[in-house]
Every structure is written in C-alpha cells, then in structure tokens.
Amino acid sequence: MLRYALRRLLLAVPLLIGITFVSFIVIHLAPGTPGEVQTGDLSIQSDRDVQKLLMELYDLDKPLHVQYAKWLTRLVRFDFGRSFSPDARPVLQKIGERLPITLLLNVVEMLIIIALAVPIGVLSATRQYSMFDKVTTVFVFVGFATPDFWLALLLMILFGVQLGWLPISGLRSLNWEYLSFWRQQGDFASHLVLPIIVATFGGLAGFSRYMRQSMLEVIRQDYVQSARAKGLAERVVIGKHALRNAMLPIVTVLGLSLPGLIGGSVIVESIFAIPGMGQLMVQAVFERDYPVIMGNLVIVSTLTLGANLLADVTYGLVDPRIRVGARRGRR
C-alpha cells in the first residue's frame, strides 16, 4: 500500500509540470499584455512607452520558453514571484490574505450541504414518490434553476433593506474595531449568513440528488433484503447497512470538490463584496497578472492531484476489492 502511494506521488510530479506548462502557454496566448491592460486600449505615445517598459520589467520581451524556465526555477525554491499588478506584492502574500475567508465560507457551506443533503437524500429514497420526495424534488429543481445573483439580490432586499436584520455586503461593520470580542464574532457571523445561504442553496440541490440516487440503488440490493429478513429494525437496516454503502460515491464527489474549496465563487464574492480567492483570480485574469494566475493554478492543481491520490488510497483502505485490484495490477 505504501509503495503504491509513493509511486502515485512520484507520478504526480511530471503531471504537475505538464499542467503548469500547458497553462503557462494558454495564458500567454490570450490577447493583451499586462502593460496594455494597465494603460488602456486606446493608447497614446507615452502609454506605449510605458507598455514597453513594463514588458522589459516583467521579462515579457523574452521568448516564452525562457520565461517558463525562469518561472519554474523560481517555483522550485517556492518563490511564486511578485504580482504584475501595480502594487507589485509577492504572490503568496496576495493569495494568503484572500484564502482564509474563501476557505471558511466554503468549508461551512460544504458542512451544511452534507448535513442537509444526506438526510434529505435518504428520506426521499426510502419514501420514493411520497409527498416528501415530490416536494424535495421540486425544491431541488428550483435550486438548480435559480441564478445565484438573483437569489442574492432578493435576499439582500428582504433581509438587508426591508427588514434590516442582516448586513447587505462586506465582512465587518464599520465600527468593528470598537466592538467587544464576542460582538465582533457575532458581527462577522451575521455578514456571512446571506452568502452562505446563497452558496448552499445551489449546492444542496446537486448533493441531495446524488444521495437519493445512490441510496435508491443500494436499498434494492440483496444484502439489504437479507438484513430485513434477519428481522433487523428498519432504522438499523437503512442507517447502518444501506447508508454506509450509499456513502461511497458521495465520498468520491466530496474528494473531487476539495480543490474547489479554495477556488471561491466569483458571483457570490462579487455580489456580497467578499474579498476572497474568486475575486482575486478574476481580477488577475483581467489584468493579465500571470504570476498570480499561475500561483493560484499551481496550488489548485497540487490540491486536485493530492485529493485524487487521497481518494484512491482511501478507497483501498475502505474497499478491499480495490486493494486487491491494485495488487494484481502491479504484477
């Protein structure tokens, strides 16, 4: 098992380099340079001089493979470089200040989704075509179909403008510095309520469907029948025997959504004015801020590869069939 994991880990390195190489090329293929973006599209002579200066400053006048080699050698020393944006800050610092809030939002969102989606899925599967199932089905399709920004605006109008219960946007009230510690936490939490509701609403729909589907397959299996035949209580049959197996595909989906945790949602972050990763990334793309884009990409692809590896290894631990298969494959 350990050797299997190690081998996968080693294979991930060339894969990662391949990913960064392709992305590096693709980003540079996009029209426009950081200099052009910074000085505007309709440029007069002085702007073109600045553009030239910036090209030299950022080494963009060099051939692409030279640029990539330089970037890669810096990366090996964990130097992600400085942003091309005029603040010229180190990339890691920029990502570091945006990451915590996105991570917090997404982890909370994910926990809420799981906590709600699993029982909803199980209930609608075990009571298939019941009233509950039908109502949740409708709810789920509404959830799928509702655009984030529209729901966000409606909630903001209701809770922020009409009722005045919750803040509309941002992370902290303006008098935050002058509040007591617990009030600060309360204020912060109240700012997160609407974004989390909006982000959860869409995700909940998908997850509860997965859960329902997976549960429906499992409860038709023979071993569930035999568990019932043994005279076990329905609660135990569903909760213990069926649920465990039904969770397996869900774990896969969860594993795949791990890298998404640091990605951030552009729409939710923009409309609620949350300074997270989504906003940073969009701004970086618009500004052609290559170091920030690449830095973010390296982190996300590392996480994706890591999550895949983790998922595979966990399968092996959880499901004996896969472990055996892996051993056979080695021979």
Add this chain to the structure above:
Amino acid sequence: MKPPLAVVPLALAAALALAACGGEADSAVEQGSGRPGEKPAYGDTFIESLTGNISGLIPNVLSDSASFEIGSMLYSGLITRDKDLNIIGELAESWTFSQDCLDLTFNLRRNVRWHDGRPFTAADVVFTYETMIHPKTPTAYREDFKAVAEVAAPDPYTLRVRYKQPYAKALQSWGLWMLPRHLLESYVREGRLREAPQNRSNPVGTGAYRFGEWKPGEKVVLVANPDYFEGRPHLGRVVYRIIPSQATIFLELKAKGVDAAGLTALQFKRQTEYPAFRKAYHKYEYPANAYTYLGFNLKDPRFADRRVRQAIAHAIDKRELIDGVLLGLGREATGPYKPGTWAHNPSVRTYPYDMAKARALLAAAGWTETNADGVLVRNGQPFTFELLTNQGNDERKKVAEIVQASLKELGIQVDIRVIEWASLLKEYIKKRRFEAIILGWGIGLDPDQYEIWHSSKTGPDELNHISYANPEVDALLEQGRTSCRQEERKKSYARFQEVLAEDQPYVFLYFRDALPVVSSRVRGIVPAPSGIRYNFNEWYVPTHLQRYTAG
C-alpha cells in the same frame, strides 16, 4: 447656452414636495449647501463606494481611477482646480511665466509638512520631477515632462522650470501628486518605486487626509490630517468600501450602508423618487467629462462629402436621443468640449432636427433617386452602411437603433453591428475597417485634442481613427498647444470648434450627466461645472446628525 447645472430647481422641487406633504419643517429647508450661519462641525465618517480594488497608494505610477481618487486625498500638487476648473495654487502660492512662455517660476507655501512631520520643500518637487522622467519609472505622465529642459530649486521655496519650447500644459502638469524625497529616493534610483512599502501601506503625502488602513478588496480608510496646510478637513474619516457589484452598491445606499454613490439614469429618475430616499439623500446632476458621438470613416467616398455628414446631423434629433436613452439626463453636444468650461464655444453652427434640409443637402450631393425599398441610390449604388459599436454598452446600442430609425426616414439603410470591445478595436477601428461608429471620448481637463484631430495622428495605433485632415484645424491645434496664455488658447479653440461644427467629422451627440447622490446629513456641498467634489474638505456633518462617533 444652457445653464451648466440643473440641480437648483431639482433640489427646490424636492424641498417643496416635502413641505407639501407635511414633512418635518426642518428637513424641508435643509439643503446640501447648509444653512446660512451654521457653523461647520468636525467629525463623523463619510463612507464612499468603489467598484474596483485600488492598485496601490502612489498614484504617480498607477493607472486606475480609484487609486487616483484616493491618491488625491493623500497627496497634493503645486496647483489644483477650483469649482469652475480654473487653475489655482495648492502647494504653490503663486507662479509667473516669462514673456516667451519658456520659464515658469513657482513660489511655494512655507508652512507645509509631510504627514511624517518633515517640511515640504522645493527639493521634493525636483525629486518628483526626476522620478517622472527616470527611465525605469512606469508612469503615463512622463510625456508631460519631456518638454522640460531644466528644473532647479534656487532656494527651498522657489522652483524654476525651463521649457525647451512653449508647452500649453506646462502649468497643469504641475498638478501632479508630489512625492517625499526623504522616503522614496532609493526606490526611484533602483527603478523599484512600485515595490516601495509606501505603495502598500503608510504612504506619506501632504494632503488633507492621512492613511489609516487598506484591507485589499475590502476597504481603504483615511483619517483627517490635523496639520493640513489649508486647515483640518471637517469630515473626520473617509472610508472607501470596495463593492464590485453596482446592484449591491444601490442596495447599500438604500440601507444607508454607504453615504455616496453614482446612479444610473433609470435609478435617478424612477427608483429613487420616493419620500424616504429623498429625505436621506440629496441628488446632484452635472455634465460628465465624456461625450458620445457618431463618427464617419472619412476615407469612405460617401462620407468624404461634407454635405452628406451635415445631412445626417440634421436628421438626428439629439433631444429625442437624450430623452430616449438617458431619460433626459444629458446635454446636447455641439463639439468636443463640455459646456460651461473655458474652452467651450457656445456659438458654433448647430444642426436642428430638420428632415427637409437634410434631404436638400443629400440631393445636392447627388443622392436624388430612390429604389423600390425607399433607399437612396446614386450611380446604381444604394446608400447603405454598417454602424459599429461595442458590446456591453446598452446606451450606445440604443443610440445606434435611434440613429438607424432616423436615417431610414431619410432613405439611408443602416445595419447595426455590436462587436466585443477588444476585437472591435483590434480588427475594425485600428485597421480602419469600418464605415461609421458610435463611440465616446472621455475628455481631460486641458482642451488640447491634438492626438484625436491632427492629421499627423492617423496611424494604425493612433487616435484619429476617422482620418480627419483639415489644414486649418492642424494649425489651430498646433497654436493651441504651444501657448501658455489662456486667452490666446481660447481663441484657437473657439475657431477649432467652429470648423469642426461646419465639417461634422463626427456628429457630436451628447454629454451624459453624472448623477451622484450624497447623504443629506452632509452639508457644504455646492455643485459647480466641475462637479461636487472640488470642496470636499469643507463638507461637514452638523453635530446632532453625526452618525459615527468613534474616530
């Protein structure tokens, strides 16, 4: 000439409405301008909204408008603009030009200190100049200082500038943000000014506000500078909240989460006309520094004929256009200068809506026959052209549709094509592959428009897209940019506008109005042609209305 401001009747109407429906007598007379005899109070926090993150704190090396706005609070220039956009002294007490416009001497204020307590002297001005011309400083302002031959500081409060040739923008260019030599010199020398810590935190300027904090993507906080050389500003703190979505800003405005914002015409006219909003905010309107035009490719033989362009101008009802597209919140344009500014010439030829005249002009140009579809024909060729504009600007799209309808009546068939901005520029504008365009120009504070109209500026990367060439205009533009005396320049630009109006290389359509609202608890706002922000340091909130006590 139209009055530059329509805000007085508007504010009056609001006050009357309040009084009529029995609102508090107090608020009925309260106006943004404050009550006579009221003593301005200090304190409170003013909350602004920005749609974009600022990119740094040293505006000299930045290019986004949000950074400029905050930079102008932190730093000062030698000169600035008053409410009528006239140049007045800021860090300079006075200045003189030599007779030949080549020597400019500034006398600097003596009581000015940087935010860290060091005195501001002429050496700092020399340093700022050296920064701007340093080959490794990435700044878009270098052009302004290329005409300078020499800058010297004979004593700490005198600055002498010598120019290679007369340069009209000489005085204006010294409105640039002055930078502190004692903190930034080494960074400039190494060509790393953008990496200086002052670009990220603790910028040091001489402005009315000091830096408080900058949380990227969240907010920028500025604090009143008690030692400001023109006296401490009244509003104690200014917070710029960064809110990317315009819709969110509007909701925050309704929930009183921000104190000021710019509205769209629709919001201004239809969505804010209820009593609670009118009580909480004062609305202002003044022409923005940008105009929208219909431009012709003058390489096209049909448009090369001036009579055709004049006919089209007569066929477009600008008032209808403004009412339809901007709900009436705009002003008809007669040329490329904003009404109410010194360079604007109010008495040029105008083209009132007149179909008969338009037809006569077209007939004179040989467009007499029409085909079965009612389209004008000359030498067997129907008069049809393609009108391009950019995607994502609904206003321009609507303008194009109204122009299309108007010209159809005249017998000209217009096909509208809306193209994504980057490819419109690259594939059509820069390659001159267009017949007509609807676009706009933002105009600067100086009337020099050499880059847009001079016949030498028709190259692919240059701004005279329509290939306009008129020797008289060339001469006028050259005269205008080489004199340091406003009266002489005014004459050149007045004639320049007459020629443009006669030639109609563009049909100048309108100046859109800027539509800001400001919380009604803020007093001391006096709208002027330059807008409302020029006297920001005099804005105040009466003590009993202050909302934020801390700070």
